[in-house]
Amino acid sequence: MSTTTATTAAAPNRTGLLVGTGAVAAAVAGAATSAVAAVGNAAGISLHVGGAPIPVLGFAMLTVVFSAVGLLLAVVLAYKARHPRRAFIRTTVVLTVLSLVPDVTADAATATKALLMVTHLVAAAIVIPAVARRLAA
Helix, strand or coil: CHHHHHHHHHHHHHHHHHHHHHHHHHHHHHHHHHHHHHHHHHCCCCCEECCEECCHHHHHHHHHHHHHHHHHHHHHHHHHCCCHHHHHHHHHHHHHHHHHHHHHHCCCCHHHHHHHHHHHHHHHHHHHHHHHHCCCC
């Protein structure tokens, strides 16, 4: 009886750890992408895409929003996938590569495109491993 109770009580706890870890990783990644954008801008790289400027805090905001989408994906995979960690890593790596396509095709200077791609890779390098560690292999 206590084994059954411990097992059913552990599932919500694991989800809580996953969400907590994901939230912290999203916040760290948001700060990191804003810092990368600010440093790039200070070094003379334009943050204008299609003639419109991207605010430095916009990098953090979008990073947190898309990290939340990734975290939602992780929660679903934790319950539905046979190998949640593997499925999460494979899916998010593909999504990260796909996120670079708009950067390559953006109406922006080459240095701006490169900076945008770096911010995507920085966010992925922070969020994906942090969340993946909380998923069952």
